[in-house]
Amino acid sequence: MAFLWSLAALIPLDNYGHYIHWGVIDISVANFIVVVLMVLAFLAALFLPFPGRNRRKESR
Amino acid sequence: MKTKPFRPDVDAPEYKGAYAPYDIIKEGTIAIVVVGLLVVLLATLFGSPDERAITIKAWSNADPIDFATTALGELNGTTITAQYGAPYNTAAPGQNLGPLRLAQFAGVTIPVNTVRDFVINPLSSLPYDRSLSAALTAWKGASASQQGTWVSNYTKGATKMTWSNGIISDPASNTGPVPTMINKLTAMARSGALDQALVTGNGFYTTNYTKPLLFVADGTYLANLAQKQHLLGSQWGMMNETGSYPGQAWLWLYTFWYQVSPFSSSSNADLQVSAVMGLLSLLLLLLPFIPGLRSIPRKLKVYRLIWREYYNG
Amino acid sequence: MSTAEIEKQWTTRLRKRAHGHLPPEKLLPDTQPAYVSSWIYVFGVTTIAALVMVILSGIILALRGPQWWHSSSVGHFVNSTHLWSVEIFFFAMIVHLWGKFFMAAWRGGRSLTWVTGVVTFLTSVGTAFTGYVSQTNFDSQWISTQAKDGINATGVGSIFNVLNLGQMLMWHIVLLPLAAVILTAVHVLLVRVKGVVPPFEETNGASK
Numbered sequence: 207m208a209f210l211w212s213l214a215a216l217i218p219l220d221n222y223g224h225y226i227h228w229g230v231i232d233i234s235v236a237n238f239i240v241v242v243l244m245v246l247a248f249l250a251a252l253f254l255p256f257p258g259r260n261r262r263k264e265s266r
Numbered sequence: 267m268k269t270k271p272f273r274p275d276v277d278a279p280e281y282k283g284a285y286a287p288y289d290i291i292k293e294g295t296i297a298i299v300v301v302g303l304l305v306v307l308l309a310t311l312f313g314s315p316d317e318r319a320i321t322i323k324a325w326s327n328a329d330p331i332d333f334a335t336t337a338l339g340e341l342n343g344t345t346i347t348a349q350y351g352a353p354y355n356t357a358a359p360g361q362n363l364g365p366l367r368l369a370q371f372a373g374v375t376i377p378v379n380t381v382r383d384f385v386i387n388p389l390s391s392l393p394y395d396r397s398l399s400a401a402l403t404a405w406k407g408a409s410a411s412q413q414g415t416w417v418s419n420y421t422k423g424a425t426k427m428t429w430s431n432g433i434i435s436d437p438a439s440n441t442g443p444v445p446t447m448i449n450k451l452t453a454m455a456r457s458g459a460l461d462q463a464l465v466t467g468n469g470f471y472t473t474n475y476t477k478p479l480l481f482v483a484d485g486t487y488l489a490n491l492a493q494k495q496h497l498l499g500s501q502w503g504m505m506n507e508t509g510s511y512p513g514q515a516w517l518w519l520y521t522f523w524y525q526v527s528p529f530s531s532s533s534n535a536d537l538q539v540s541a542v543m544g545l546l547s548l549l550l551l552l553l554p555f556i557p558g559l560r561s562i563p564r565k566l567k568v569y570r571l572i573w574r575e576y577y578n579g
Numbered sequence: 580m581s582t583a584e585i586e587k588q589w590t591t592r593l594r595k596r597a598h599g600h601l602p603p604e605k606l607l608p609d610t611q612p613a614y615v616s617s618w619i620y621v622f623g624v625t626t627i628a629a630l631v632m633v634i635l636s637g638i639i640l641a642l643r644g645p646q647w648w649h650s651s652s653v654g655h656f657v658n659s660t661h662l663w664s665v666e667i668f669f670f671a672m673i674v675h676l677w678g679k680f681f682m683a684a685w686r687g688g689r690s691l692t693w694v695t696g697v698v699t700f701l702t703s704v705g706t707a708f709t710g711y712v713s714q715t716n717f718d719s720q721w722i723s724t725q726a727k728d729g730i731n732a733t734g735v736g737s738i739f740n741v742l743n744l745g746q747m748l749m750w751h752i753v754l755l756p757l758a759a760v761i762l763t764a765v766h767v768l769l770v771r772v773k774g775v776v777p778p779f780e781e782t783n784g785a786s787k
Contacts, residue, residue, distance in 0.1 A: 216311050217311050220315060220509040222509070232525075233502065234496065234510070247670070275683060279777055283613055286615075287609065290607060290608060297621070303663045305663050313655065317716055320717060331611050353740075376737070491721075513707070516704060534668040536728050537733060564779055569683070573617070573684060576580040
């Protein structure tokens with residue numbers, strides 16, 4: 207049974223969350239991180255160079 | 267033959283340029299492996315929330331006065347459920363959008379009578395008890411106006427309600443069988459029997475928790491716990507999760523409208539916000555057909571970043 | 580049977596139409612136009628990969644029933660993978676949507692691809708919601724008793740009872756996933772039929 211206990215989360219997030227208040231906006235830190243990561247992922251996708259695919263100039 | 271003019275936001279130019287090798291199966295496999303590993307990593311690191319469900323037993327033991335007050339409200343017809351309207355009953359016309367009363371049009375399809383379903387029927391299911399049996403007989407034999415008088419007298423004393431030695435006491439007089447009923451229902455709730463009596467309303471099996479959930483939501487116990495978890499509607503709770511987990515962040519716009527005027531103070535907010543979100547969803551859906559909106563990406567020129575290799579030759 | 584007769588059969592006609600619109604080299608292409616060269620293109624396939632994970636973890640949860648994960652640490656772990664694959668699914672889908680918006684990917688007869696994408700998104704929001712109310716814990720108690728007001732106000736609550744666990748679980752593990760998977764399949768097939776949208780044509784630095 208011991209191995210089953212190892213399935214418990216290493217950093218469980220069960221404690222009460224923290225919230226960011228800014229005017230009418232009231233968002234949990236967890237959700238805020240997710241949104242920031244989404245924006246970063248989008249910007250990274252736009253700006254980071256895409257590895258070249260050995261482009262062969264063949265028309266068809 | 268007339269050729270249609272080229273519309274840059276609707277038509278696409280024909281591509282006559284180069285093609286590059288593309289392994290769609292390999293791409294899909296890599297994506298599944300990477301996402302799979304990321305999922306296992308996040309699950310191992312953070313786990314997932316699972317706050318135990320509350321019970322009417324837990325509620326009535328933690329706060330017998332709140333339970334008894336709620337039970338009295340069910341008898342008196344003053345709780346949220348008792349005054350809800352469709353789909354539960356006809357106590358209120360429900361929300362409207364101008365002449366549209368959608369809930370009322372849809373009708374009472376999940377009938378809930380709080381007096382019968384939350385008080386009388388559960389009490390009637392208890393094993394024989396002389397004082398309870400007498401109280402129920404008195405209640406059922408009384409006229410509606412007599413029942414109303416008893417309940418309203420008891421309600422007048424409810425602010426001075428006390429709880430000691432397992433008894434709910436209310437100083438009001440001429441309350442007929444109401445004190446017995448409230449006390450027996452509270453005892454029933456504290457034993458856990460009311461949880462069962464409400465869900466087994468349809469017989470042996472059930473998968474329907476409408477009645478116990480409505481009853482619990484009529485008290486303040488559930489909402490107080492939710493407030494501590496930052497889940498109230500006024501706390502943008504729709505997108506929040508128990509603990510410090512991310513929630514349904516994609517509902518941000520839906521919950522946003524509830525925070526701002528005129529919705530924040532509207533008694534028809536639910537219907538109005540649904541209408542606004544329905545309209546906005548329709549705009550997103552039909553974006554390719556809406557002149558002006560569909561030109562935004564061409565004018566913003568973000569596409570030049572995406573296709574910079576193409577434009578730089 | 581004459582050849583003419585065979586040609587008129589529904590089956591024959593369907594096969595020919597399918598083959599005309601989606602020959603194998605379009606369904607499983609081995610080349611892409613050279614302009615398909617940006618990280619923004621990975622978010623579509625990431626969404627599909629996350630959907631695969633959502634369904635796999637959901638299947639394991641379904642094998643043991645709706646309450647297994649409360650009492651088993653294995654079950655709880657599988658639930659965690661279900662939650663995080665859903666978070667990644669929405670994450671990737673929304674970035675994919677942003678990308679497709681800025682490419683105006685509906686151009687060139689691709690409007691139905693956009694429409695099926697948006698319908699898939701809305702269906703996914705509904706699928707996730709029915710999952711949240713099927714958790715059989717405090718979260719599902721609170722979410723269902725809150726959400727009922729919004730849904731009842733529209734009249735939909737008269738047939739879609741969010742307080743009915745059995746009904747919500749059926750929607751969550753049968754009806755809505757079926758719809759989401761079919762919509763995703765149609766969406767992907769449309770992308771294969773129409774190909775990836777070409778860049779805007781620019782003359783003298785301004786798009787035409």
